[in-house]
Amino acid sequence: MxxxxxxxxxxxxxxxxxxxxxxxxxxxxxxxxxxxxxxxxxxxxxxxxxxxxxxxxxxxxxxxxxxxxxxxxxxxxxxxxxxxxxxxxxxxxxxxxxxxxxxxxxxxxxxxxxxxxxxxxxxxxxxxxxxxxxxxTVPAGQQPQVARSRSNVERKPLTAAQTRIAAGHTNGIIRAGKGVGWLSLKSMVRKGYADILTQAGQKITAIRLNERGLAAGAVA
Incomplete structure (x- = not known):
């Protein structure tokens, strides 16, 4: 059949x-x-x-x-x-x-x-x-929000590239530029290693590492 x-x-x-x-x-x-x-x-x-x-x-x-x-x-x-x-x-x-x-x-x-x-x-x-x-574009009067973590249970570690970025901070501050993409900064914030310092629309232009971020950069 x-x-x-x-x-x-x-x-x-x-x-x-x-x-x-x-x-x-x-x-x-x-x-x-x-x-x-x-x-x-x-x-x-x-x-x-x-x-x-x-x-x-x-x-x-x-x-x-x-x-x-x-x-x-x-x-x-x-x-x-x-x-x-x-x-x-x-x-x-x-x-x-x-x-x-x-x-x-x-x-x-x-x-x-x-x-x-x-x-x-x-x-x-x-x-x-x-x-x-x-x-x-971002609606007038609104600022895009970046979630610090997708889960309340665990936060993923930084990638090797992000760890190197963290190690290159100046007084805890990292700015977007050559070799430092805004998507990298956004991911670091979302993972809970930093807070947004400045941004233009959806693009994060600078972050400030928190205690966790400083510790990650110190072992790079």
Missing amino acids: QQITAARPQPDTRTHGSFEITAQITVDGGYSINTLTATGGTRIPELCFSTPDRDTYRLVYAVIREGGINQVHPDGVRAALTDALIRELHEVQRRRDSASVSRIEHINNLLDRFDTPADEAMLTELRETFGRSIDE
Whole structure:
């Protein structure tokens, strides 16, 4: 007897402003998002994801779609996506039900991708592809918030690169610049090693290491 298998849905590709987004159900029943520039078809690795959780997939897709429609640069979308996932994680954690356990794991798995900042050369290449720098926007009167930790139970250690950044502080202060990306500073704050000193929109321009951060830098 011939075995009949259900056909997997075909990829759904749509253009949203500056991005071409392809959504697809994976072989194992999960969801994948592949993002390219609408002009030129350059793949944007930092905006390509897969997750087994449908609600998380919908959130990621919505943020990337909005970024494309508003012509936000990929690294700005990545920052907005990080913030959206953190807000969602905190909301799910507050529910304290069994159904939320797997969602917490799925969201954390995506957030783990942002702990290591993207290579500056790749970001420069993306900026050149888009041909212009697009300012990130924050609603009037509001300042973006950076969660100090995703979990109330544990905080992840600094990466080797972040430890070196901590070691290079001046009187506990670290400023964004050559070799020190704002995403690195944001991650250090989120992990609980520093507090925001100054920022411009969503981009953190300087942080002040706390006791934990100073200790981490001292052993580098």
